[in-house]
Amino acid sequence: MKISGSEILIESLKKEGVRHIFGYPGGVVLNIFDFLHDEKELQLILTRHEQGAVHAADGYARATGKAGVALVTSGPGATNTVTGIATAAMDSIPLVVISGQVPTMLIGNDAFQEADIVGITRPCTKYNFLIKDVSELARTIKEAFHIATTGRPGPVLVDLPKDVTTSKAEFIWPEQIKLRSYNPTYEGNRHMINQAAHMISKAKKPLIIAGGGVIASGASKELRELAELTDVPVTMTLMGLGGFPGSHKLSLGMLGMHGTYYANKAVQDADLLIAIGMRFDDRVTGKIDAFAPNARIIHIDIDPTSIRKNVRVDVPIVGDVKRVLTVMNKVIREEVKEQWSEVRKAWSKQLEAWKKERPMTYDRDADIIKPQYVIEKIYELTGGNAIIATEVGQNQMWAAQFFKYDKPRTWLSSGGLGTMGYGFPAAIGAQLAFPDKLVIDIAGDGSIQMNIQELATAVINKLPVKVAILNNRFLGMVRQWQELFFHERYSHTKLDEIIPDFVKLAEAYNAVGLRATKKSEVEPVLKEAFRIKRTVFMDFVIDWTEKVYPMVPAGAAIDQMLFPEEKKKPEKKLKAVK
Amino acid sequence: MRHTISVLVENKFGVLSRISGLFSGRGYNIESLSVGETTDANISVMTIVTVGDDWIIEQITKQLNKLIDVIKVIDMTELDHVEREMVMIKVSPRQEDKAEVLRIAEIFRGRIVDSGAKTYTIEVTGEEKKIEAIVELLRPMGIKEFVRTGKIAMAREGIKKS
Numbered sequence: 180m181k182i183s184g185s186e187i188l189i190e191s192l193k194k195e196g197v198r199h200i201f202g203y204p205g206g207v208v209l210n211i212f213d214f215l216h217d218e219k220e221l222q223l224i225l226t227r228h229e230q231g232a233v234h235a236a237d238g239y240a241r242a243t244g245k246a247g248v249a250l251v252t253s254g255p256g257a258t259n260t261v262t263g264i265a266t267a268a269m270d271s272i273p274l275v276v277i278s279g280q281v282p283t284m285l286i287g288n289d290a291f292q293e294a295d296i297v298g299i300t301r302p303c304t305k306y307n308f309l310i311k312d313v314s315e316l317a318r319t320i321k322e323a324f325h326i327a328t329t330g331r332p333g334p335v336l337v338d339l340p341k342d343v344t345t346s347k348a349e350f351i352w353p354e355q356i357k358l359r360s361y362n363p364t365y366e367g368n369r370h371m372i373n374q375a376a377h378m379i380s381k382a383k384k385p386l387i388i389a390g391g392g393v394i395a396s397g398a399s400k401e402l403r404e405l406a407e408l409t410d411v412p413v414t415m416t417l418m419g420l421g422g423f424p425g426s427h428k429l430s431l432g433m434l435g436m437h438g439t440y441y442a443n444k445a446v447q448d449a450d451l452l453i454a455i456g457m458r459f460d461d462r463v464t465g466k467i468d469a470f471a472p473n474a475r476i477i478h479i480d481i482d483p484t485s486i487r488k489n490v491r492v493d494v495p496i497v498g499d500v501k502r503v504l505t506v507m508n509k510v511i512r513e514e515v516k517e518q519w520s521e522v523r524k525a526w527s528k529q530l531e532a533w534k535k536e537r538p539m540t541y542d543r544d545a546d547i548i549k550p551q552y553v554i555e556k557i558y559e560l561t562g563g564n565a566i567i568a569t570e571v572g573q574n575q576m577w578a579a580q581f582f583k584y585d586k587p588r589t590w591l592s593s594g595g596l597g598t599m600g601y602g603f604p605a606a607i608g609a610q611l612a613f614p615d616k617l618v619i620d621i622a623g624d625g626s627i628q629m630n631i632q633e634l635a636t637a638v639i640n641k642l643p644v645k646v647a648i649l650n651n652r653f654l655g656m657v658r659q660w661q662e663l664f665f666h667e668r669y670s671h672t673k674l675d676e677i678i679p680d681f682v683k684l685a686e687a688y689n690a691v692g693l694r695a696t697k698k699s700e701v702e703p704v705l706k707e708a709f710r711i712k713r714t715v716f717m718d719f720v721i722d723w724t725e726k727v728y729p730m731v732p733a734g735a736a737i738d739q740m741l742f743p744e745e746k747k748k749p750e751k752k753l754k755a756v757k
Numbered sequence: 758m759r760h761t762i763s764v765l766v767e768n769k770f771g772v773l774s775r776i777s778g779l780f781s782g783r784g785y786n787i788e789s790l791s792v793g794e795t796t797d798a799n800i801s802v803m804t805i806v807t808v809g810d811d812w813i814i815e816q817i818t819k820q821l822n823k824l825i826d827v828i829k830v831i832d833m834t835e836l837d838h839v840e841r842e843m844v845m846i847k848v849s850p851r852q853e854d855k856a857e858v859l860r861i862a863e864i865f866r867g868r869i870v871d872s873g874a875k876t877y878t879i880e881v882t883g884e885e886k887k888i889e890a891i892v893e894l895l896r897p898m899g900i901k902e903f904v905r906t907g908k909i910a911m912a913r914e915g916i917k918k919s
């Protein structure tokens with residue numbers, strides 16, 4: 180029996196196991212939306228902006244590990260997805276974005292609401308398709324999911340002209356597909372793995388850097404096994420948080436521009452770096468020529484282009500992190516003699532000394548609300564048992580520094596693109612996937628206004644997302660740079676002339692609004708928010724002068740960190756030297 | 758260093774722009790690019806001449822391989838291979854130089870593919886050096902137009918293709 184393209188699309192999505200899609204209607208997708216009206220198994224979540232739909236699909240994907248799906252109309256609907264797609268591409272998140280397109284006959288004619296979205300998204304998708312015939316539809320959807328979720332995951336866009344959604348064809352679902360030109364390497368080279376295992380066993384000062392690849396490949400268990408087996412400390416990139424338990428005694432927390440003192444020191448002093456599923460982004464390496472001067476580098480990644488792109492590598496291993504680590508752990512257990520316990524004593528002592536020298540801290544005695552205090556309270560009250568999404572800026576860095584992520588897929592943050600407005604819709608997506616979990620978006624007063632319209636989406640779908648706004652009345656991270664590097668000239672970063680009353684704003688959307696202006700109110704507000712099973716905005720009026728430390732200035736080596744007192748009171752430091 | 762890279766790709770809509778987008782997006786140079794079908798109508802071969810140090814060439818090859826539509830990437834420069842390029846040169850010599858133009862064309866095994874009252878159009882095929890040499894010799898005679906195809910390359914026998 181022949182069915183329409185719209186039905187084929189819906190059936191294909193169901194075959195892929197999709198239960199939720201995020202979307203927004205428009206002219207050329209009317210047919211699809213009409214079929215969704217009676218659809219029972221496949222639920223469309225109407226967001227209030229297409230960017231929100233893509234970020235929600237992204238949050239859904241990060242929290243579940245499955246591909247997130249978005250459906251939008253042509254032209255402006257499609258162009259509104261670009262930031263969301265680029266965000267997912269930079270962080271290797273599997274998405275399938277379906278955009279409507281003008282009828283095939285009109286393509287290229289500057290038709291009403293036509294945009295060359297395939298051309299526009301070519302550099303920010305893993306792959307994209309324009310379907311020209313309904314007979315290709317089912318196979319293309321299958322291929323889209325296959326490409327999005329395998330190898331190094333990423334977003335795939337499928338552009339679907341209106342006439343394809345109405346034309347009819349048999350629904351033939353290909354159970355198997357093979358793309359001759361797409362064959363990711365999963366198994367690591369055995370010889371390289373052996374070599375790496377031996378290097379690890381002999382190293383005096385080894386350090387693991389874990390990135391988002393650990394989470395993408397589901398390798399947390401294997402990573403933990405490797406670290407514990409060989410007693411190697413672990414630091415994580417922003418994307419790697421949760422890949423290794425933050426509360427583990429071998430964890431050094433995050434490294435890089437706002438990494439911990441001890442993680443950055445360890446990188447610079449290490450004699451062996453085991454880089455796992457990460458790509459040596461400049462926020463991680465700092466000044467590249469000065470990065471890890473004493474270390475040999477083992478680099479495991481599924482994407483060959485990540486290897487030797489930014490740093491020299493001594494042992495490259497292309498493969499899926501989970502499979503490579505499984506083999507490596509086996510080699511270490513069975514073939515490599517334990518040689519490390521003695522030689523590494525000095526190293527663990529050194530790490531402990533650095534931890535003591537400069538622990539992660541802030542002014543805990545302040546009366547005013549310190550943002551770090553809010554994060555620590557969230558950690559304490561949830562016992563770490565929550566999914567945390569973030570916006571971008573200081574809020575994101577504090578959330579990375581002061582909350583310990585013990586499990587993968589509990590940290591949703593735009594790392595590569597740094598997209599303000601990501602966190603709230605992403606939290607909505609995650610909450611939809613896990614209705615019973617506590618999902619919290621840690622936000623800034625600037626970022627939250629970038630996708631604040633999604634309050635409607637959260638409330639209507641009864642998603643009890645909590646938004647903790649660290650309200651400093653500034654575009655805080657930019658202000659921090661202006662304070663430190665631009666003589667405190669706060670050019671266009673001061674928001675307080677018109678900052679909405681977030682409590683009233685939440686109430687206007689039929690959500691709950693709470694506010695804390697004193698330190699003593701923080702805990703009660705959080706407790707109340709966690710108790711209520713509704714969407715809650717919490718407005719924490721924090722100390723606007725607070726900055727994110729440590730901080731590696733742009734272009735400096737990563738152990739050249741700034742700390743609060745050095746900037747504020749240099750004379751004190753001089754005295755101490757005398 | 759200059760490298761000649763052969764890329765076998767799916768003969769699909771948009772592939773050329775994926776390849777050229779990769780080069781422009783990452784700031785790599787393309788010196789020349791030629792595209793044509795293979796004996797399999799579903800596969801095209803692109804020959805790309807690019808310049809870069811070993812790091813860049815390694816990245817270019819890896820990035821090309823990563824593109825979904827790319828079936829195979831061969832850096833010809835690492836293999837024993839044959840390269841050819843074709844040019845057409847339209848010269849408009851003075852009366853006294855006409856014989857010399859024809860003589861040069863002959864030495865380079867060029868063919869006169871068009872001749873008019875004032876001009877000769879010469880077609881020459883060969884390696885880059887040969888082409889550069891004939892261009893140098895013809896330049897004083899008055900080159901009016903000049904088109905080259907870009908390089909194509911093929912590995913010598915004994916080196917397996919796909």
Ligand SMILES: Cc1ncc(C[n+]2csc(CCOP(=O)(O)OP(=O)(O)O)c2C)c(N)n1
Nearest residue numbers: 572573574597599623624625626654655656
């Ligand atoms: C879409 C977008 N525009 C601009 C920026 C640049 N930017 C980075 S952080 C930041 C300030 C964020 O302010 P806010 O959300 O209030 O967070 P805070 O830093 O104060 O915690 C800006 C403007 C960005 N990352 N994303």
